Amino acid sequence: MSGAYDLIVLGAGPAGVGAAVTARSHGLSVLVVDENETTGGQVYRATPQAFATRADAPANPDKKEGAGQRQSLLASGAAVAFRHSVWQVSPGYRVDAVGQGGPVHWSAPAVIAATGTTERVVPFPGWTLPGVIGLAAATILLKSQQMLPGRRPVIAGCGPLLAAVAVAVLDGGGKPAAVLDLSGPGDWLAALPALASRPDLALRGLGWVVRLKAAGVPVHFRTGIAAVRETADGLAVTPCRVDADRRPLPDGAGQDIETDCVAVGHGLTPGTEITRLLRARHRFDAALGGWVAEHDADFRTSLPGLYVAGDGAGISGAAAAHLQGQLAGLAVARDLGRLGADAHETAAAPVRKRLAAAQRFGRAMARLMALRPAHAASVAPDTVVCRCEDVTRGEIDEAVAAGARDVNQLKAWTRCGMGPCQGRMCGETAASLVAEAVGSRGAAGLWTGRAPLRPVPMDLLTGDFTYADIPLPKAAPL
Amino acid sequence: MSAPMFDVAVVGGGVMGATTALMLARGGLRTVILDRGPLCREASGVNAGTLTLHMTRASLIPYAVRGHELWLSADQWLGRGVAAVSTEGLSLAFTPAEEEMLHARAAARREYGAPIEIVPASRARAVEPGLSDQVRLAAYCPIDGFASSYLTGRAYREALVEAGAVVREGAAVIGVDSGDGGFSLRIAGAEPVRARRLVLAGGVWLEEMLGWLGLRIPVKCLINQLVVTERLRPVMRTVLSVANGLLSLKQFANGTVLIGGGWQGIGDPKRGGVQTIPENLIGNTRLARWVIPALAETRVARIWLGLEAETADAMPMIGAVPGVPDAFVIGSVHSGYTSGPYMGRLLADLILGREPERPLFDPSRLLEPQAAPALT
């Protein structure tokens, strides 16, 4: 598979689908690439195609929305490459991916990066134990695999996914051992005015405390995890009360909670690997979840032909992501000369209006999840921060004390962020620790983007070949 | 009060500038070293770290041998090592034409003192059991090795501070003026820095830097690609290269394998390394897998590009800047990471008024004729 298109959309979540369908409706040839087996991204994760939904399964608004988006993409006539991991995007643009059949590449004058988000987890002792998983991971288990993360999981962290997971565990027949929310009721109340912009979602969200209380699930506000350890038959979580900045209180440790799984997440952070790889301009905005590619109101980045949409452009929720995708799709149609300026304005105006409302809700949620520096600063010296390379907080502090001034220098000095996840797991905590020393996240910088975006198997990359198939350049000087 | 006058300012904090500055500071000069970024984050911090005689230009071998020794003893003279390891090295031939090349190149390097001998494939495989069975002939050198170049900046920074040098990271020099018995360096967004002597050590940016002094010496910029794999069981123990010089391959103690050899990407001194060329990525990784078939088991973890400088005759420029008293230049050294700690010493000796142990590389041979505007 290879070929040329007007537009390549990377990611088939709500943003990617919105972009592709809109661009198709203006006559562009479009390819959508995603590593999953179908559309939906993280939020509308479909169950595996081999599973059959039961007729008597409870109704689920997300599932319905996801199915609608899937249908609209199919009907749009966009080409799709599912189960393909994009590992490189080069200027101009060329997209390299690997699928089951090996390496492929495509080209297009325009690319929309709609690759979503990664979850941030601020380390604590025991966070690397098997059985401790991300909160987002728990939603994927529940939505896609129709599997409980545990019969009695501890659900911890902050933001709306806490409630979503806890309720889904109840619905699935489990019972959370506890819900530990770093936010206090006051933080939720502060988000209320924005929540009013999406009463449907706000109700779904705010009803959760009642629902969990009724089911007898203990919910602890302003509480985090001090440590997790392995026990003879599972895990034990030591909870810890925190202050408004999410700093553990000195005498805040509570009674251990026995559990079979810990699902923990401290917010979402925009996936910027493609825009970083291409060296677009970025800026740091804690309220948007971290570093984002700079973009205009139509989601054009600083590089011609490169657009962003969805969580990658700043965490703002599924509804906003879809609308952002539509705006990016319209902008591409206009920039490629398929849509006149007036027609573009006419088409974009109502979408912008809906986006403003949707964003208010999404961004209020994002604020609940934003990383508090005091939280990152509370990581203990011997706790591993970089999972791939086993780099501890203490080693990071030592490098910073010795003069490491930005995250890339830290990486060279300690290997923090050098492993296969490319700093996706440790980046936020490491950057926050460097920022404490140099004054701001802006000064601490962001990881340089590098290919491959995902590790690429050597045998797939090199394929079957003989010596004659190696295009040897001319010999080096003697 | 006017700014302090340093005895010497070194512009560019790669291995060349950092070594020179360190030796000058230890030699008693009030030294400042300036880099627009952190120390050793360009070529000197992203290179393949091969400490080899197989790839070094033949006439630079005596320098490389000294550099090799210095890296291996870095914890003694530098204070902190760069994980340098000494091992054997093999250069391989897969075709009759490459066999010939191997013979010719080994002979040329032997003349300059490299203890390289030609060995049959069976001997090569005894040294390196994981080798491909396609090898026809090999050149064997007992002196080879590698370091982890990303550790270089930290080591030099601590040593420079310890030696009393002033380290100015994040200080981009944008021009040089002369005046009251010295140079005044213009710094972007900061006060000028004044010094009696000036050392330019700007890697691929040397052409621009020499331009500040009114000189024109073209410096070619190579965009070298490197590929590192994920950790893998031990599959090799030596440094491997091929007769034509287009591969360098080694496995670090942590199990990752680094694949280099000077395959080119796209970029320039202004933008840095911009883009890998997919054909070159595939070519380079195929060659590596051809040499060590077990690499098929692992995955490519990271690809990056680094900028390497080369003069018109591909030989270094190290010495006094022609026509500008008290100004010096160092750079464009082929396999310059290996010999860097030695090259910097030689230049420091010249500046400190000691006789360098080996000849330097007079930049005046590279001057392009032009109406040299006087230094303002």
Added chain:
Amino acid sequence: MSLRIGHTVDRPGAVTITVDGTPVSAHPGESVAAALFAAGRRRLRESPRAGAPRGMFCLMGACQECVVIVGGRRVPACQTPVSEGLAVTTGVPW
């Protein structure tokens, strides 16, 4: 007690995969990571320096903690669907 939620979907009949030679029952369509998790095989690797046990973490293909070997190739278990007879080897070094 199974972690699989039963009242929402009908799964295809269980098949057998092997994990380090031991048979494990799983349903086609499930990811290898989820199937192993449900079977109680949570430990998939050891960390490189500390040798500490690790298992699946993000389920989105980002963390690479779940990498296993299938068909001689390293793959993230969370992105790899189960099929009859699939042979999985855990303990990928890195």
